[in-house]
Amino acid sequence: MLLNIETATKNCSVSLSKNGVLLSFKELNTGNYTHAEMLHPFIKQLLDEANIGFNDLSAIAVGKGPGSFTGLRIGVSAAKGLCFALNIPLIAIDSLSILAHTKQIDKGFIIPLLDARRMEVYTSVYSPNFVQIAPIEAVILNENSFANYLDQAPVFFLGDGVEKFKPICKHPNAIFEIDAFPSATQMANLSYLKYKKNDIEDVAYFEPFYLKDFFILKAKTI
Structure with missing residues (x-):
């Protein structure tokens, strides 16, 4: 039995899978x-x-980001704490891949967009069978963003970053789905595949994949 946790966005999501x-x-x-x-x-x-206890869990999987600094810290801390206490493996899955798996397509591209503040998003590009074909990166959006994919085929943009891109992207191949978030419901198979391959993390040293540095702004004094 695996416990899956995803907290990279405002969607607080957990699931059980076997x-x-x-x-x-x-x-x-x-x-x-x-x-x-x-x-x-x-x-x-x-x-x-489910009428089970913590000792019935074989491993815990967590969405590792990128995404909200606060959300990721909470989810990863909970996962690490449980893994340490139960002495079970920790599995990490990137949150953009989790978001991409919320959409099934026959052709084109899936491009998840997670809010990174201002006009910036965390993103990657996936094929219809969820092969990652572009690196995870933080991108500052403009009207020509992702033009090389849009010129080839339909592109499905998913996530809370869509609200930034939709007003400036007028390409006819762009399809926008704002109400899509990384969800633990999509982690069942992803976590199981990693569990079978023993693709696990070092609980003591694992950190969320923030991608960008975390800055704390000090209040200005007047």
Whole structure:
């Protein structure tokens, strides 16, 4: 039994899976970050409803980012704490791949866009069978962004970063889906494949994939 945790965006999401099959999930996206309040209760509810205990878990998978600094810290800290206490493996999955798996297409490209503030997004590019064909990077959007893909085939843009790109992208091959978020419901098979290959992290040293440095702005004195 695997516990999957995804907190890279405002969607607080957890699921239970077995042998790559989703068994149950809890998630909440109110437009605010509820992770600190809801993550641990969601985990307990899932286990209680499945009539299992923490000792029945074989591993824990977590969305490693990129995404919200606060959300990632909460999710990764919870996953690491449980793995350390239970002495079970930690599995990490990039959150853009998780988001890409929310969309099924026959042709074209899937481009997840996660908000990185201002006109910047975290992004990558995936084929219809979810092969990553471009590196994960932070991109400053303009009207010509992703033109090389848009000129070839339909492109499905997913995620909270779509709100920034849709007003400036007028290409006829662009298809926008704003209400898509990385979800633990999409992690069942991804985490199982990594578990079978023993593709696990060092619990003591694992950190979220922030991609960008985290800055704390000090209040100005008047």
